[in-house]
Amino acid sequence: MKQRLIKWFPLVGLVVPWLGISCSGGNNSIKMKGSDTEVNLAVNLAEKFTEQDPNFSIAISGGGSGLGITSLLNGQADIANSSRPLSEEEQQQFKKKNILLKTVIFAEDATAFVVHKDLPIAEITVETLGKILSGNITNWSELIDADYPINIYGRQSSSGTHSFVKKKLAIEFTNAAKEMTGNAQIIEGVKADRTGIGYVGAGYVAEDPIASQGIKVLKIIEKEGEHAISPLDQEAINQRIYFFQRPLYQFVLAESWEKVRPFIAFERSATGKKLIEEHGYYILNNQQDEI
Structure with missing residues (x-):
């Protein structure tokens, strides 16, 4: 199946703020937005994942954790990459809209x-x-x-x-x-x-x-x-002794979970873990999903 890779630079300061890997199959189209801390890693994970499974189409953009979370609230993303947990205000916003999330902690930064x-x-x-x-x-x-x-x-x-x-x-x-x-x-x-x-x-x-x-x-x-x-x-x-270290999150719309699951599984594969480590992040032994 033909695969198309596009890189676009619409915002100053982002190395690769948008990536589209496109092919047929609308049900396998994933939109991922959020943390600039995670964007380069997300791009490389998506590239490798779609090489293995070209039935998926993944679009990635940065802009900050808050933007990614807002995009989930507005139905403009399936996954929000975030370098922080949800604030109490954000939790209430999701609750008010009756939007359920799945939380994935996949690396340490x-x-x-x-x-x-x-x-x-x-x-x-x-x-x-x-x-x-x-x-x-x-x-x-x-x-x-x-x-x-x-x-x-x-x-x-x-x-x-x-x-x-x-x-x-x-x-x-x-x-x-x-x-x-x-x-x-x-x-x-x-x-x-x-x-x-x-x-x-x-x-x-x-x-x-x-x-x-x-x-x-x-x-x-x-x-x-x-x-x-x-x-x-x-x-x-x-050893968790550096003062400024933290987990990296991916918040996933519950209704998108089955569609997103193969990508999350790839992140946790040997290939995915190797990419995460090559980007200077650290693998957690207690990777977790919460609904």
């Missing part, structure tokens, strides 16, 4: 904090990060021997990564933080700004080291006196 490669800093405490991102520390001279104003490259409020970092640090982001549309835009911003600091999915950095040249991944110290831990340290992630 770590959030990396990055700076320009020439900035003389290699590690940072959680407390200090909170002060920077909330605007209480505004110049690098308060931390290192460099008199530069700190420029923050963050995500939009619809981003699951934005919500995750905010919750972990128990802060409100400073209004001075730049709101970027995805990992790629943050990386490019920090590359070009010696005073910048940003946060991205560690899997994004690990997957494409060439694209990440020009930036430095900071090691994180949870408490003063403790060892600094890198989000690229797989052993630390396996």
Whole structure:
């Protein structure tokens, strides 16, 4: 059966925000939207899955976890990729519309904090990060021997990564933080700004080291006196001792579950797990589905 692959770049900052793999069979058409943290992985999983089963048509777009969840609410997606759990408000919205979901936790991610490669800093405490991102520390001279104003490259409020970092640090982001549309835009911003600091999915950095040249991944110290831990340290992630690590979710409309099930099964196959690990994510032993 003929297979067609299309890549389109409608939004700045997304590496591959839309993928269409098309063939006949409308009942096997899947729409997946959401997290920019997961979008590159989702694209590669879909490509490999449709190579094995060309009867499926899969369309993928990014835009943030919130957008994916909203798309489920509006009937515009079968799967929402999300780097955060549903909020209480979102749970109530689904309940009000009598929409049942299936929840799949399929991998573990770590959030990396990055700076320009020439900035003389290699590690940072959680407390200090909170002060920077909330605007209480505004110049690098308060931390290192460099008199530069700190420029923050963050995500939009619809981003699951934005919500995750905010919750972990128990802060409100400073209004001075730049709101970027995805990992790629943050990386490019920090590359070009010696005073910048940003946060991205560690899997994004690990997957494409060439694209990440020009930036430095900071090691994180949870408490003063403790060892600094890198989000690229797989052993630390396996031991769950990196402060900014989290599960990755896929929320699936219950009415779409039977259609989506073969794709979820592929994610859990040896091939799917290998792809997940190659993207810098980590396989969970307690993968689960909840209805």
